[in-house]
Amino acid sequence: MDETTYARTDDTAELSHIAQVIRADIVQMLATAASGHSAGPLGMAEQLTALYFNTMRHDPANPAWPERDLFFLSNGHTAPVLYSALARAGYFPVSELGTLRRLGSRLQGHPERDALPGVESTSGPLGSGLSQAAGYAHVLQNIDHVKNRFVYTTMGDGEIDEGNVWEAAMFAGKYRLGNLIALIDRNNIQIDGATEDVMPLTNLRAKWESFDWHVLDIDGNNVRAVIEAINLGKAVTWAPTMILANTVPGKGVPFMEYDHTWHGKPPSPSQAEQALNALKGGVVA
């Protein structure tokens, strides 16, 4: 891993390049740790790229900046994609990515608030992030009357089997949290198989609309589509926005794509080499 960091940009080719750099980081981190989750983080690279390198207001040199937007990684098992985005944005040295899951490392298997600059919430137990994000958004919008600060969260599609998610959905709808933008990584897999086999989610647009959310359904592996959806969400001030980000699990690594068995295992050293070669071959649109 080289130490290159990237500044905010609106250049689509540059953003696609950053997403591929993040994927290569994920593969190397997991192979070095010999432990962790592959499919989810690889599929989410465009979402984190859009947030940290285009849409979110934040300052890596000043993580506690009071004017910053907030991001909660609710699907905490996808931590490698967050760690890479933070390092590549300049929050901590890229070389530290090599310590993933080591005893004493700041980069544990699931993110811990205050352990690492830029990490806003502790996650891992699924189903909590939307409640945390909605609580913050409510305080900012309806109690402190703060304008122009947004709260973001990502969730897995399997994660939303958790009942607590739907309590937060009702809360955010009731309080018209226009400053809340949530993304579901709609990759159609969860730990034990296809989401539609384990617990059918069927029509997610209809579900979230019935909770009074503004819903967008996009190609989550197209970084420009993610940015446009976030910007639309910002413009809709009368309701929380749900972005259904349709992604390919394991995106960019052909032997991992669409295969739920890569949910929670790392590549071996030789598989990592194969994966890195595949990633060099193509920039994902």
Ligand SMILES: Cc1ncc(C[n+]2csc(CCOP(=O)(O)OP(=O)(O)O)c2C)c(N)n1
């Ligand atoms: C409350 C809780 N129950 C179970 C788990 C174990 N677990 C971790 S990831 C996961 C699957 C979640 O599916 P999804 O959110 O779609 O993630 P993906 O497989 O797409 O990465 C489960 C059951 C957990 N972390 N928290």
Ligand SMILES: [Mg+2]
């Ligand atoms: Mg999933």
